[in-house]
Amino acid sequence: GESVGLHLPTLSVQEGDNSIINCAYSNSASDYFIWYKQESGKGPQFIIDIRSNMDKRQGQRVTVLLNKTVKHLSLQIAATQPGDSAVYFCAENRLSGNTGKLIFGQGTTLQVKP
């Protein structure tokens, strides 16, 4: 069936290095994607979003890349800090007729080593 998935369940990086978290999606009609960060016991927090008419979007220390050809999404975090340790989810706006619903992937745990 259709799904939004992540390539790796856990990513461990050294403090100060760059992190890349990947996501594959299967619905080519999806037109909007979001990355969320979730800390233990809390609700997800918005990081950055991108629409399907764009390939790249940058925020503060974060960049999202969208490759529609291979249905792949990535989140790049520059100069990773201990406070970046969390679970990261990608989500897609899955369209059904005129409405859309946000569907989430399984998540990647980012561990930052001091």
Added chain:
Amino acid sequence: DGGITQSPKYLFRKEGQNVTLSCEQNLNHDAMYWYRQDPGQGLRLIYYSQIVNDFQKGDIAEGYSVSREKKESFPLTVTSAQKNPTAFYLCASSLRGGDTEAFFGQGTRLTVV
């Protein structure tokens, strides 16, 4: 403060009982969502509502019910028909459907005892 509020934060239920989780938002958002999260897992969509008095089933609606009588409120009832209700429940809202950023509440942890 504007935001989305879930209550209670922790909830204990005996087997066979129905329980209702509250979700309120003052962001004037049209769309609201309920997700379930199990340990080490992603978020799975239970129900969503694009507008008042209308809602649709998500991927795991069995054993749950919702209502959307007011724009700011989207309560979720976990019924006795839900076989494994212990989980972390997250409510979200967005300005309109899934093509706008969704804001999340802090979640309700439901435990069946």
